[in-house]
Amino acid sequence: MGYLCPYCNHTCFDNGDINTTYYPSHGSADLEGMSEADAITNAxxxxxxxxxxxxxxxxxxxxYWKNKNMKFSFSYPPSMxxxxxxxxxxxxxxxxxxxxSIVDLSPKASATLARRCLQGMIHDFWDIKEKNLNAEITSLKGKVSPTQWKAIDGLRKIGNIGAHMEKDVELIIDVDPGEAKKLLKLIExxxxxxxxxxxxxxxxxxxISKLADEKEAERKSGTGCQQDSV
Structure with a gap:
């Protein structure tokens, strides 16, 4: 699995450049007689x-808790x-x-902000301002490629998960960090x-226009390079 360098934005695919270390929560006395797999169930x-x-x-x-999906993490540098x-x-x-900055801590909130970014870009770049984002994306149809439009509408739908409560409050639709990162890649x-x-x-x-003007000025003033006559 590769990673994106937060300093130079270079995509690295060599796993040899990633070193993972586990620091168990057990004291050294507690680790006696335990296998390595058991020792890092809580670390x-x-x-x-x-x-x-x-x-x-x-x-x-x-x-790290074995067999549990933990979402919290701390990264340095803090932003990718x-x-x-x-x-x-x-x-x-x-x-x-x-x-x-919050994609790992709160991917649903990150997806909502990605949706907000998209709406701001449609307002500013395309000068489309409708009653809601759904109507604005409908107006965008035909101005971008069909595949790009479908992905843009998909970002809206996923971003809506965090922006709007479901009618059935017991229905919970989650967004994981990997999914939220894909939305940010689309924004990029x-x-x-x-x-x-x-x-x-x-x-x-x-x-090019300025270069053409300069060449035209040289031609009219006769200051261009003169070729030797043969």
Missing amino acids: VQIDFSICPNCGKTSIKMSP AIFLPEYVPEAIRSDYEEAV LLIEKWYIARNDEEQLLDE
């Missing part, structure tokens, strides 16, 4: 990850959020960074395809 799990690209170390610490340029609105960047993808791609295109077109 603190610490993962050290060394990025082969930048060489920096990230740490994740979480409780990728860097977002300043031309992405500050409100969207802030919600995204908060969603990333949309930012890249919408904001970053638009900025890169505008910058390239502007540079």
Whole structure:
């Protein structure tokens, strides 16, 4: 299983770069005669990850109880959020960074923030503002690819789990950290395809236009390089 370096955003797939250590809650006297498997039924799990690209170390610490699914964890550096340029609105960047910071602690809340990010992006980038997100995504249909639209609507539906209470309050639909992280990957993808791609295109077109103007000015002024006559 790979991991994303929080420093350089390099995706690492070599398990040899991840070292996991368990620190049992038992005292040394309690461990006598116990197998290693029994000794770590109740422990603190610490993962050290060394990025082969930048060489920096990230740490994740979480409780470990055998046969129990524990969601709490502490990571250093505390956020795995990728860097977002300043031309992405500050409100969207802030919600995204908060969603990333709580994805392991409260994935349902993280999914709700991802939904909020999506709505802000539709408002800002596409200038679509309807009575609710469902109507806004319907208006977005035809402006993005069918597969992208379906994924966007899927993010809305999953984000609704945390945003809205079910009519049957006894019905609990959970969102796990892995699922919430996929929603954040979609937010990152949309930012890249919408904001970053638009900025890169505008910058390239502007540079080429300026270059053409410079060459035209050189031609008219006769300051260009003269070829030697043969």
